[in-house]
Amino acid sequence: MIKKSDRFTDILLLFTFCLFLLTACAPPSGSGGGGGGGGGGSVAPAPVPPPPNVIGSAGGIYDFQGYKVNIPPGALTSNLTLAITPVAENSLPAPVPAKKNLLGCAEFGPDGTVFNQPVEVTIPLANALSAGATYALYVYDNISQNWKDTGVVGTVASDGLSLSMEVTHFSIYALFADQPDTDTTAPYV
Numbered sequence: 001m002i003k004k005s006d007r008f009t010d011i012l013l014l015f016t017f018c019l020f021l022l023t024a025c026a027p028p029s030g031s032g033g034g035g036g037g038g039g040g041g042s043v044a045p046a047p048v049p050p051p052p053n054v055i056g057s058a059g060g061i062y063d064f065q066g067y068k069v070n071i072p073p074g075a076l077t078s079n080l081t082l083a084i085t086p087v088a089e090n091s092l093p094a095p096v097p098a099k100k101n102l103l104g105c106a107e108f109g110p111d112g113t114v115f116n117q118p119v120e121v122t123i124p125l126a127n128a129l130s131a132g133a134t135y136a137l138y139v140y141d142n143i144s145q146n147w148k149d150t151g152v153v154g155t156v157a158s159d160g161l162s163l164s165m166e167v168t169h170f171s172i173y174a175l176f177a178d179q180p181d182t183d184t185t186a187p188y189v
Helices: 004-025
Strands: 060-064 067-071 083-086 100-109 114-124 134-141 146-156 162-169 172-178
Antiparallel strands (some): 060 067, 067 114, 083 100
16 A cells, blocks of 8 residues: 555656656757757847947938938948937027028937038928029037038939038038018119
8 A cells, every 4th residue: 555645755756857857858948949950059049230320330321201311331430329300490599590591400410420521411391492402501509509601502302302411520400591582672763
């Protein structure tokens, strides 16, 4: 006759042994099981591509709601996380210059980033302009807290809906057009 306590011990030992076998024979974690043969090594996961706003020395294009940065190869020496923030007229850091109308404005960042060679930035337009027309690019100057003409000219795209220009650093950029002359008085003769 088997004692009750011996039966319990036997069942416990059998259970422990089965658990050991299951654990020892299980595939290594992360291997995904199945698939058969192949050397027993684990397969490295595919590299995760960087977010579209991370650009490195190979260059690339980042497009955010029509605002674009086109960075050529070699303009950067390491990865940079780009940021583009459209700026509405009621959020400008300084008033629109006298006798000018705002065409578009955006903060390209990180602010102060300097490139090894010019990069192209594109600012979309609310209203179509004549293709090929040019407009001066202004930069917000933190010291004077005013807009300064950069001497760079933006060119309207063939569809008339954006302006592109080359810059050597990131900052807050704006494009302004001259207001039409409203003086209708005839000259004195």
